[in-house]
Amino acid sequence: MKSKHQIFVFFGPPGSGKGTQSDMLGEHLKLPVISTGELLRKEEANKTPLGLKASRYVKRGQLAPDKLITEIFKARLAKRDISHGFILDGYPRNKFQLDNLLVMIQDKYELCPIEVRVSDREVINRLSGRRICTNCGASWHLVYKPTKKAGICDVCGHKISIREDDKPSVVRQRLAGYKETVKDLLVFAKKHQNLISINGEQSIAKVKKDIFTKIDKLIK
Numbered sequence: 001m002k003s004k005h006q007i008f009v010f011f012g013p014p015g016s017g018k019g020t021q022s023d024m025l026g027e028h029l030k031l032p033v034i035s036t037g038e039l040l041r042k043e044e045a046n047k048t049p050l051g052l053k054a055s056r057y058v059k060r061g062q063l064a065p066d067k068l069i070t071e072i073f074k075a076r077l078a079k080r081d082i083s084h085g086f087i088l089d090g091y092p093r094n095k096f097q098l099d100n101l102l103v104m105i106q107d108k109y110e111l112c113p114i115e116v117r118v119s120d121r122e123v124i125n126r127l128s129g130r131r132i133c134t135n136c137g138a139s140w141h142l143v144y145k146p147t148k149k150a151g152i153c154d155v156c157g158h159k160i161s162i163r164e165d166d167k168p169s170v171v172r173q174r175l176a177g178y179k180e181t182v183k184d185l186l187v188f189a190k191k192h193q194n195l196i197s198i199n200g201e202q203s204i205a206k207v208k209k210d211i212f213t214k215i216d217k218l219i220k
């Protein structure tokens, strides 16, 4: 086992399945998952000042301002549950956030980037069928991960719905934005001997198996 605790950083285009995979990895490793998208959706649902500010960016598929997202992220990192490492889904998303993360963690943790590769065409196909539960945050898909009862979350029984930003015109914008901002992260991640790069165009179970196999080897 490595001496430092690890931060597993998922990155991949919207709809690459990194949310689903990070949740499964969190359960497997017993580590908390921090999804900045979900933190924002919670702030929005609670109508907090930060949530209301972020809402117009999220709805348009644009990145929320770095200052705002960093404030929310920092508050989350203040919780104790992260002391043995954690999993990141959706942060960092650009060079500013990456540098910020590196400053925040200093040399306390080791970063382990996990890239989930999926083509643009597949992203659009997937997102049009994605549904989320606004109550508990669980993510479903009409074809790939259906709920037992149509329209109802298996976890909490609440209604599920399409995210505003999963509508096709917004998805195209998110994809373009992702490509522009991911360049710096890729350069950084590729310098890491730790980089785990996974073909995300496989079944959820196969992607999970590929990730677990590589990570179990890494942390042994």
Ligand code: AMP
Pocket (backbone or CB within 6 Å): 014, 036, 037, 038, 040, 057, 058, 059, 061, 062, 063, 064, 065, 066, 069, 089, 090, 091, 092, 093, 097, 165, 174
């Ligand atoms: P996600 O659930 O990761 O797809 O994020 C949904 C939306 O939340 C994104 O399209 C952005 O508008 C916003 N968001 C999430 N994480 C970040 C971040 N790290 N920086 C800026 N905006 C973010």
